[in-house]
Amino acid sequence: MRKDYLRRIVFLVILAITIIFMLRFYFGYQRYLKSSVIGVVHQEKIGNYLIELSNWFHDLIYFSQFRQRLEKTEKENIYLLSELLKLKELEEENKSLLEILRIKKSKDWNASEAKIILVDSSGLSGSFWVNKGKKEGLNEGMNVILPEKILIGRLVECFESYCQGESIFGSLSDPGTKLSVENFRSGVLGILERDKRGSLILKLMPRNADIEIGDIFVTSSENINFVRGLLVARVKEIKKKDNYLPQYFLEPLFSQTRLFSVLVITSFIPSNTRSN
Numbered sequence: 001m002r003k004d005y006l007r008r009i010v011f012l013v014i015l016a017i018t019i020i021f022m023l024r025f026y027f028g029y030q031r032y033l034k035s036s037v038i039g040v041v042h043q044e045k046i047g048n049y050l051i052e053l054s055n056w057f058h059d060l061i062y063f064s065q066f067r068q069r070l071e072k073t074e075k076e077n078i079y080l081l082s083e084l085l086k087l088k089e090l091e092e093e094n095k096s097l098l099e100i101l102r103i104k105k106s107k108d109w110n111a112s113e114a115k116i117i118l119v120d121s122s123g124l125s126g127s128f129w130v131n132k133g134k135k136e137g138l139n140e141g142m143n144v145i146l147p148e149k150i151l152i153g154r155l156v157e158c159f160e161s162y163c164q165g166e167s168i169f170g171s172l173s174d175p176g177t178k179l180s181v182e183n184f185r186s187g188v189l190g191i192l193e194r195d196k197r198g199s200l201i202l203k204l205m206p207r208n209a210d211i212e213i214g215d216i217f218v219t220s221s222e223n224i225n226f227v228r229g230l231l232v233a234r235v236k237e238i239k240k241k242d243n244y245l246p247q248y249f250l251e252p253l254f255s256q257t258r259l260f261s262v263l264v265i266t267s268f269i270p271s272n273t274r275s276n
Helices: 002-105
Strands: 111-119 127-130 143-145 151-158 163-167 179-183 189-194 200-203 216-219 231-239 247-252 261-265
Touching: 127 151, 179 231
Parallel strands: none
Antiparallel strands: 111 127, 111 261, 127 163, 143 151, 143 261, 151 163, 179 189, 179 216, 189 200, 200 247, 216 231, 231 247
16 A cells, blocks of 8 residues: 555656646747747838838839929920920911912012112101102002012102102001901901001901901902002901900001012002092
């Protein structure tokens, strides 16, 4: 009995020692696993931080490059817009020149060449003088034009060797003087005159008239003193206001102070050379 009791005690001691060692091993291994996991987690956090930092620098560099490209694109757009406006102006000018060329091709009258010998430099009277007169077949009322078929005016008084002329824009400054004109492109009719400020304007125009900037106006058949189809002026500006009729401002196609060589249409003489 005593031996059995001692054996049981020894077995229990061995069992207790075994349990103690197992517990120590377990807790030691658990601490090791825990520290390992924490280390891995910390390494993962550091890795993520480095990745985010790298992405931030990449985005910063990319944004800088993108901003530079955007600024370059904006400059290119401004340049292209300016070039487009230039091309638009050239297109309008070419349209006007083509219209002028079309008009120049049609000619159903005879003309005599003459030289301008004197011009009213003030431009107030619109008077000019040519070096030919009655002995060369010139008479009052004959239309004076440039070789490009641009209307300058008409002869108002002729002598044996010279004549005095009057510019249409000089006569338009007189009260009551008007010129009937026609839009060469659309055929719209109107009355050309000067306002109190000296600007060339169109009168008696319908509200929705087909008129564009750059359009050429020519003399219409309603004029008794001028040949039909002569170039007169070009539309320079259109002002539109609510509830008001549009205002059309024109500019001459010649400068009176730069007149040298002209043509006098000899095959057209108005029945009344003094009236408009």
